[in-house]
Amino acid sequence: MNNDTTLVLGATGKTGRRVAARLRLHGGAVRTASRTSPTRFDWSHPDGWDAVLRGVTAVYVVPPPVPGPVHEFVARAEAAGVRRLVLLSGRGADSWGDGTFGADMRSAEDAVRGSASEWTVLRGANFDQNFDEDIFHGPLVAGELALPAGAVPEPFVDVEDVADVAARVLTEPGRHAGRIYELSGPRALTFAEAVELISRAAGRPVSYRQVSPDAYAAGLVGQGWEKDDARQLADMFVVMERGVIAEPTDDVAAVSGRAPRSFEEYVVRVAAAGGWEPQR
DSSP: OOSOEEEEESTTSTTHHHHHHHHHHHTOEEEEEETTSSEEOOTTOGGGHHHHHTTOSEEEEOOOSSSSHHHHHHHHHHHHTOOEEEEEEETTGGGSOSSSTTHHHHHHHHHHHTOSSEEEEEEEOSBGGGGTSSTTHHHHHHTEEEESOOSSOBOOBOHHHHHHHHHHHHTSTTTTTTEEEEEOOSSOBOHHHHHHHHHHHHTSOOEEEEOOHHHHHHHHHHTTOOHHHHHHHHHHHHHHHTTTTOSOOSHHHHHHSSOOOOHHHHHHHHHHTTTTSOOO
16 A cells, blocks of 8 residues: 555546546555546646646546647646556557547547656557447447448457556556557457347347448437547548457556456356346
């Protein structure tokens, strides 16, 4: 146990709440912050950042969905005496090209990697939990997931593994300085294969249908998404179809000391809890 305080941003999100729990178990002081936490943090209101950073020695940074703010945040963090920054980013961020997709994460990486503080970047593949805690969940419960993803597989990563790695990095100062970890699951699956595994474990018919990126973006707009946000998500699948981030990596094992969880383990866990059962 030590007296250092770690600030966890995005503390109510998929990774943040899991990282915070692990840090508490480890015995460190944790300050959790988000727009809905008792300690409020909002990327669009920098006037509140200094109070959140006061007394903090390390920060787990979940960046905002727009480029820019992380640069000022890093400057404020350095001025407040923060010694370590651990950033959540996306798998293969430097291979995406200069399109609109991922501009937020590339900007955040530039900010953190240019910091005088010790930094580490965690680049995650698509999360397993996108299928039960995020945008893919509703369509799966309804019986069909339609996406612009074809035969190129994705090495989905379990958020529990991402949180394990983040907690390890945050509690091992110096060991991971200046490192970029590409986090993935143990093998790559197509979305059609992933949906088939979900269908089998859930014991109900769920199908996958491939659509074009334009059709997918139009469908999101029809559901109330902003046009630019819908286009960016569709463009993520365009990047994935190039195959540049399709290969699994060994970085989860390199940091955590054990193999990453399989997609099958995740599916069984969620299906047993009724995660894909229709609402009654």
